[in-house]
Amino acid sequence: MKRKSSKVLWIDAPDIKARIEHLVEKASIDWVHTExxxxxxxxxxxxRAYARIWGLNQVWQQVLDVPSYYCIEVLSEKFDHLPEHHKDEILLHELAHIPRTFSGALTPHTRRGKGSFHDKLKQMIAAYARSFR
Incomplete structure (x- = not known):
């Protein structure tokens, strides 16, 4: 059955922004500039995703004369009903896509010869969990 076409709607999510700021602080993700x-x-x-991250790539940064920016989008139908700890893991997953250079690029799930994305994510989740001990 085909889905009826309708426009995707985006609204500001200050609650998600506050959660991102909390996660970055507690997990000591010091390369992420939450501002x-x-x-x-x-x-x-x-x-099908719960959340996505979008980066402002370098060509746009240069043309607009702005620094790097990222946008984290949570998909309301999938994300909002989840337990808080699962939401935190999803947001940490999205933050793990941001490279240490904070360049506007995104780190993929698989990278040849580089560190494992999933190992990086596990370290971030562990650091966040340690902040509560």
Missing amino acids: RIACVRSGNSSA
Whole structure:
């Protein structure tokens, strides 16, 4: 059955922004500049993901004469009903896509010869969990 076409709606998500700031502080993710991360909540999306991260790539940074920025989008239909600890893991997963250079690029799940994305994510989750001990 085909889904009826409807526009995806994005709204500002200050609650997600506050959670990102909390996670970055507690997990000691010191390369992430939270003042250059926007957070939105989307509705009417047909994506399978719970959340996505978007980077402002270097060509746009140069043309617009702005520094790097990222946008974390949570998909309301999938994300909002989850338990808080699962939401935190999903947001940490999205933050793990931000490289240490904070360049606007995104780190993929698999990288040849580089560190494992999933190992990096596990370290971030462990650091966050340690902050509560």
